[in-house]
Amino acid sequence: MGGGLRLNMNALDYLILxxxxxxxxxxGFAARRAIKTSVDFFLxxxxxxxxxxxxxxxxxxxxxxxxxxxxxxGAQYGIMTxxxxxxxxxxxxxxxxxxxxxxxxxxxxxxxxxxLRLRFNRPTHLLNAISFxxxxxxxxxxxxxxxxxxxxxxLGWPLWVAIVVGAVIVLAYITVGGLSGAIYxxxxxxxxxIAGLVPITVIGLIKVGGVNGLMDAVRGxxxxxxxxxxxxxxxxxxxxxxxxxLGIVFGLGFVLSFGYWTTNFAEVQxxxxxxxxxxxxxxxxxxxxxxxxxxLVTVIPGLIALITVKGLGAxxxxxxxxxxxxxxxxxxxxxxxxxxxxxGLVASFMAGMAANVSGFNTVxxxxxxxxxxxxxxxxxxxxxxxxxxxxxxxVVGIGTAFIAAGFSNIMNYIQALFSFFNAPLFGTFxxxxxxxxxxxLAGFWSLLSGTVVxxxxxxxxxxxxxxxxxxxxxxxxxxxxxxxTAAVVAVIVTPLTRPKSxxxxxxxxYGLSDTTLADDSLAGDAAWYRSPVLLGVVxxxxxxxxxxxxx
Amino acid sequence: MADHExxxxxxxxxxxxxxxxxxxxxxxxxxxxxxxxxxxVIGGLFVAYGLIVGLMGLFDSSAEIDxxxxxxINLWAGAVMLVFGLLMLLWQRLSPTEAPxxxxxx
Numbered sequence: 001m002g003g004g005l006r007l008n009m010n011a012l013d014y015l016i017l018x019x020x021x022x023x024x025x026x027x028g029f030a031a032r033r034a035i036k037t038s039v040d041f042f043l044x045x046x047x048x049x050x051x052x053x054x055x056x057x058x059x060x061x062x063x064x065x066x067x068x069x070x071x072x073x074g075a076q077y078g079i080m081t082x083x084x085x086x087x088x089x090x091x092x093x094x095x096x097x098x099x100x101x102x103x104x105x106x107x108x109x110x111x112x113x114x115x116l117r118l119r120f121n122r123p124t125h126l127l128n129a130i131s132f133x134x135x136x137x138x139x140x141x142x143x144x145x146x147x148x149x150x151x152x153x154x155l156g157w158p159l160w161v162a163i164v165v166g167a168v169i170v171l172a173y174i175t176v177g178g179l180s181g182a183i184y185x186x187x188x189x190x191x192x193x194i195a196g197l198v199p200i201t202v203i204g205l206i207k208v209g210g211v212n213g214l215m216d217a218v219r220g221x222x223x224x225x226x227x228x229x230x231x232x233x234x235x236x237x238x239x240x241x242x243x244x245x246l247g248i249v250f251g252l253g254f255v256l257s258f259g260y261w262t263t264n265f266a267e268v269q270x271x272x273x274x275x276x277x278x279x280x281x282x283x284x285x286x287x288x289x290x291x292x293x294x295x296l297v298t299v300i301p302g303l304i305a306l307i308t309v310k311g312l313g314a315x316x317x318x319x320x321x322x323x324x325x326x327x328x329x330x331x332x333x334x335x336x337x338x339x340x341x342x343x344g345l346v347a348s349f350m351a352g353m354a355a356n357v358s359g360f361n362t363v364x365x366x367x368x369x370x371x372x373x374x375x376x377x378x379x380x381x382x383x384x385x386x387x388x389x390x391x392x393x394x395v396v397g398i399g400t401a402f403i404a405a406g407f408s409n410i411m412n413y414i415q416a417l418f419s420f421f422n423a424p425l426f427g428t429f430x431x432x433x434x435x436x437x438x439x440x441l442a443g444f445w446s447l448l449s450g451t452v453v454x455x456x457x458x459x460x461x462x463x464x465x466x467x468x469x470x471x472x473x474x475x476x477x478x479x480x481x482x483x484x485t486a487a488v489v490a491v492i493v494t495p496l497t498r499p500k501s502x503x504x505x506x507x508x509x510y511g512l513s514d515t516t517l518a519d520d521s522l523a524g525d526a527a528w529y530r531s532p533v534l535l536g537v538v539x540x541x542x543x544x545x546x547x548x549x550x551x
Numbered sequence: 552m553a554d555h556e557x558x559x560x561x562x563x564x565x566x567x568x569x570x571x572x573x574x575x576x577x578x579x580x581x582x583x584x585x586x587x588x589x590x591x592v593i594g595g596l597f598v599a600y601g602l603i604v605g606l607m608g609l610f611d612s613s614a615e616i617d618x619x620x621x622x623x624i625n626l627w628a629g630a631v632m633l634v635f636g637l638l639m640l641l642w643q644r645l646s647p648t649e650a651p652x653x654x655x656x657x
Binding site: 012015016019020023026027030031033034035036037038039040044045046047048052108109110114118180184187188191192195198199202203206207331332333334335336337339340366370371375376379382 | 567569570572573574576577579580581582583584585586587589592593595596597599600603604607608611615616618619620621622624625628629632635
């Protein structure tokens with residue numbers, strides 16, 4: 001085993017890590033008092049303020065795979081990595097808040113699959129509920145495995161000890177504290193992650209001579225001047241990412257990004273737990289602001305590692321791109337901030353895994369167990385089912401962690417999963433939301449055929465029948481084809497089948513708003529700086545402005 | 552698979568039995584109002600981190616300062632975390648009303 005990454009942690013560094021574990025568990029147990037009903041357990045009783053749900057929203061996506069992966073991309077592809085944030089996330093988050101949230105929150109659905117049950121029919125619902133549940137457990141396993149790998153490399157913990165410690169802590173705080181435990185910890189984790197990453201960036205920048213020094217050094221590196229531009233050179237595929245601007249705008253910026261941010265229940269769940277419509281709409285928009293700035297502590301350290309770590313970018317061993325952040329921690333951080341940085345990494349793994357597990361237990365309980373197995377039980381019964389589902393999810397997650405150990409590149413595995421499930425789902429969703437004539441059967445066939453096309457494209461590519469320049473290009477194309485298929489099938493099947501009546505669709509589709517919806521706004525919601533539309537527009541403008549210096 | 556059994560329209564409002572059941576339970580006896588304020592926890596943890604890291608910074612050896620490119624990073628990071636933690640606690644003190652209130656409303 002490569003001892004080269006081993007960090008020199010002292011007792012006080014471990015104290016910082018231990019203090020974090022104790023706090024996280026404490027939050028879980030303290031949140032237990034607030035659980036009286038199933039909605040308290042699965043959706044925090046729809047009671048949280050927007051800043052809490054907003055930070056949880058961004059944290060749920062800030063799994064360590066994201067941090068480590070984006071730093072690796074920063075080192076490998078340079079500044080183009082910011083596309084994953086500024087065009088690949090912010091517009092979709094704003095769209096979710098401004099356009100889609102009124103349907104989600106206003107219809108009082110308890111999950112994304114449940115929206116499909118009301119808008120279309122039970123087959124569509126069951127298909128989505130099962131595929132979501134399976135995907136969440138698989139991804140939770142990947143997170144757990146990645147956590148264990150890092151713990152093993154940095155701290156020398158055996159793989160299985162790290163897997164069990166990580167799993168047991170997440171299990172404890174979600175089983176006991178429900179979604180409130182998960183969300184409160186995500187807010188805490190957000191700040192700990194940032195506290196861990198900022199010192200790496202600051203010291204790293206000093207080492208390379210500030211921003212100008214970094215830019216000069218990148219120009220002199222293998223990446224060259226192209227590593228400092230986001231759009232230049234995207235008229236062809238002759239750029240570090242190998243992507244044409246059309247692919248970036250439509251593949252990443254539209255299909256993949258909107259699919260992920262607007263239909264992924266592990267994200268949307270955070271907004272559904274907000275205390276009223278205004279807070280729910282602001283949730284993803286508030287999250288967009290930190291998202292705009294996160295490249296500063298992921299992409300920049302990636303570039304710093306490219307300059308300062310000799311030989312980074314090896315195919316295997318300690319110098320792979322994925323180790324960019326751990327290597328900088330080893331080289332630059334003294335004890336003290338080192339403990340905070342390790343805690344930040346651990347926190348980000350837990351945030352990612354907790355989001356998957358809390359999404360899973362809700363969908364399993366409400367959308368599978370209550371809808372198809374045991375209806376009409378008292379509400380407390382479903383809280384118990386949710387707790388058992390959490391235990392099962394984590395135990396199965398430990399199993400899938402060992403499956404993930406069999407894949408050489410776990411990031412590609414995750415990307416493939418997203419293109420299977422999110423892209424076709426977004427196609428079905430967006431058409432169903434805006435075209436009220438779309439029939440229930442069209443919903444089912446559109447979702448099924450889109451999913452089959454995405455999986456089929458992936459399998460044909462793996463089997464060597466069709467070829468793409470890179471795995472990344474495959475995921476753009478797979479997602480794009482799935483989206484188009486879902487749309488075409490919806491348009492073909494709808495005229496042949498019976499639509500739902502307007503009264504059944506009230507509050508679920510564009511143009512049929514539920515006029516009886518009670519106004520749930522709180523004092524102060526009307527303030528101009530709390531307007532979702534204004535906040536959203538400003539976020540998108542900022543994203544565009546941020547591109548100017550790195551065009 | 553009779554979909555119309557799921558969602559029906561009654562008294563000008565759309566109803567789904569499964570959604571209604573849990574929403575009714577929540578409106579009657581949600582415990583969410585007893586949820587504590589997370590700002591206290593964040594503030595507390597960061598004050599502790601600030602003190603630990605800041606104190607370590609006071610006693611940093613020159614080797615450690617050299618490793619961090621001559622920056623007394625522990626001192627700085629400790630101070631920033633301490634101030635951040637105190638600000639969180641202060642915010643919670645000044646506007647404690649952010650506690651969940653949907654429980655009492657209905």
